[in-house]
Amino acid sequence: xxxxxxxxxxxxxxxxxxxxxxxxxxxxxxxxxxxxxxxxxxxxxxxxxxxxxxxxxxxxxxxxxxxxxxxxxxxxxxxxxxxxxxxxxxxxxxxxxxxxxxxxxxxxxxxxxxxxxxxxxxxxxxxxxxxxxxxxxxxxxxxxxxxxxxxxxxx
Amino acid sequence: xxxxxxxxxxxxxxxxxxxxxxxxxxxxxxxxxxxxxxxxxxxxxxxxxxxxxxxxxxxxxxxxxxxxxxxxxxxxxxxxxxxxxxxxxxxxxxxxxxxxxxxxxxxxxxxxxxxxxxxxxxxxxxxxxxxxxxxxxxxxxxxxxxxxxxxxxxxxxxxxxxxxxxxxxxxxxxxxxxxxxxxxxxxxxxxxxxxxxxxxxxxxxxxxxxxxxxxxxxxxxxxxxxxxxxxxxxxxxxxxxxxxxxxxxxxxxxxxxx
Numbered sequence: 001x002x003x004x005x006x007x008x009x010x011x012x013x014x015x016x017x018x019x020x021x022x023x024x025x026x027x028x029x030x031x032x033x034x035x036x037x038x039x040x041x042x043x044x045x046x047x048x049x050x051x052x053x054x055x056x057x058x059x060x061x062x063x064x065x066x067x068x069x070x071x072x073x074x075x076x077x078x079x080x081x082x083x084x085x086x087x088x089x090x091x092x093x094x095x096x097x098x099x100x101x102x103x104x105x106x107x108x109x110x111x112x113x114x115x116x117x118x119x120x121x122x123x124x125x126x127x128x129x130x131x132x133x134x135x136x137x138x139x140x141x142x143x144x145x146x147x148x149x150x151x152x153x154x155x
Numbered sequence: 156x157x158x159x160x161x162x163x164x165x166x167x168x169x170x171x172x173x174x175x176x177x178x179x180x181x182x183x184x185x186x187x188x189x190x191x192x193x194x195x196x197x198x199x200x201x202x203x204x205x206x207x208x209x210x211x212x213x214x215x216x217x218x219x220x221x222x223x224x225x226x227x228x229x230x231x232x233x234x235x236x237x238x239x240x241x242x243x244x245x246x247x248x249x250x251x252x253x254x255x256x257x258x259x260x261x262x263x264x265x266x267x268x269x270x271x272x273x274x275x276x277x278x279x280x281x282x283x284x285x286x287x288x289x290x291x292x293x294x295x296x297x298x299x300x301x302x303x304x305x306x307x308x309x310x311x312x313x314x315x316x317x318x319x320x321x322x323x324x325x326x327x328x329x330x331x332x333x334x335x336x337x338x339x340x341x342x343x344x345x346x347x348x349x350x351x352x353x354x355x356x357x358x359x360x361x362x363x364x365x366x367x368x369x370x371x372x373x374x375x376x377x378x379x380x381x382x383x384x385x386x387x388x389x390x391x392x393x394x395x396x397x398x399x400x401x402x403x404x405x406x407x408x409x410x411x412x413x
């Protein structure tokens with residue numbers, strides 16, 4: 001595949017991520033923070049998010065498996081996850097956290113467990129999407145091309 | 156001082172990068188102390204500040220911030236601002252010491268109270284904003300933090316540190332209006348966005364009006380916000396509701412008492 005084609009595919013794929021709600025405007029902010037002096041910034045932050053949050057998800061899982069579930073603790077974890085997903089523009093993960101928190105407040109264990117599953121689902125889906133995105137970028141760079149900037153008209 | 160707020164290293168998404176960095180930092184770099192317990196957020200805020208030509212020290216807790224500022228629990232009298240911190244930007248919700256508690260400690264210290272403190276929070280709660288402003292916070296930013304937020308702070312810092320005598324930009328007026336817009340009747344759900352949007356209109360732009368119309372903050376945002384995506388916060392879900400769901404978090408305990 002030639003570079004131009006790869007670039008077009010990347011643009012289409014990126015657009016789809018916005019259209020499907022995986023990403024929101026905050027991701028564009030991150031892209032603006034990347035430049036020649038920090039060419040891997042986006043990959044670094046996103047990777048950091050997934051590493052950091054994997055632990056959070058484990059903590060959440062064990063917190064919900066306790067005999068006496070501490071919903072405040074659960075909520076604190078979800079609050080954290082909501083914050084960091086929001087900071088990287090991972091919109092669907094963030095939204096899943098918002099729903100999760102409402103059930104924490106209700107102290108509804110069953111719904112909380114369901115929410116955890118949904119959050120995990122969104123989390124791994126997002127991870128997959130980002131990996132695809134970054135791989136496509138890598139391939140373009142390896143072929144000697146440049147990453148086309150994300151152009152926004154309206155969403 | 157000719158330094159203005161235009162940070163040309165930032166590139167908008169549709170711009171092509173030409174690799175040059177024409178923005179002169181000068182020897183008077185603004186030194187910002189960033190406080191946030193989230194690793195991801197720390198990385199982002201650090202980059203946001205660095206790309207805006209600020210020197211950054213990022214710490215993960217209020218305690219560490221105080222230690223850095225020379226204000227320890229062990230020491231009795233106030234520490235000294237030897238490392239010359241020009242601005243402190245802190246997350247609100249942190250374990251052990253909230254951003255609000257940190258703010259209070261700083262304002263209580265004769266050595267440190269002059270340092271402007273900005274609070275960041277993912278929750279757009281009016282009572283929280285009011286409380287922080289009353290305690291002496293310079294500004295309140297709703298997370299996620301954007302380049303336009305940092306740019307606004309940077310503009311404020313350079314004007315404050317620089318030509319205080321220059322009255323044409325009306326920086327003190329703007330600051331008062333920022334505070335006024337926070338204390339405005341809570342009919343506006345966008346009060347925290349209002350501060351960012353109202354001051355956004357005073358940054359160098361084709362339109363020469365330095366006056367902030369705090370009565371129409373949303374219009375100001377739209378006028379300046381021609382890229383569209385900077386206003387995601389205004390359109391988004393977290394700019395509207397007063398959220399009580401975090402009342403058990405550490406950051407809420409002072410709100411329950413207050």
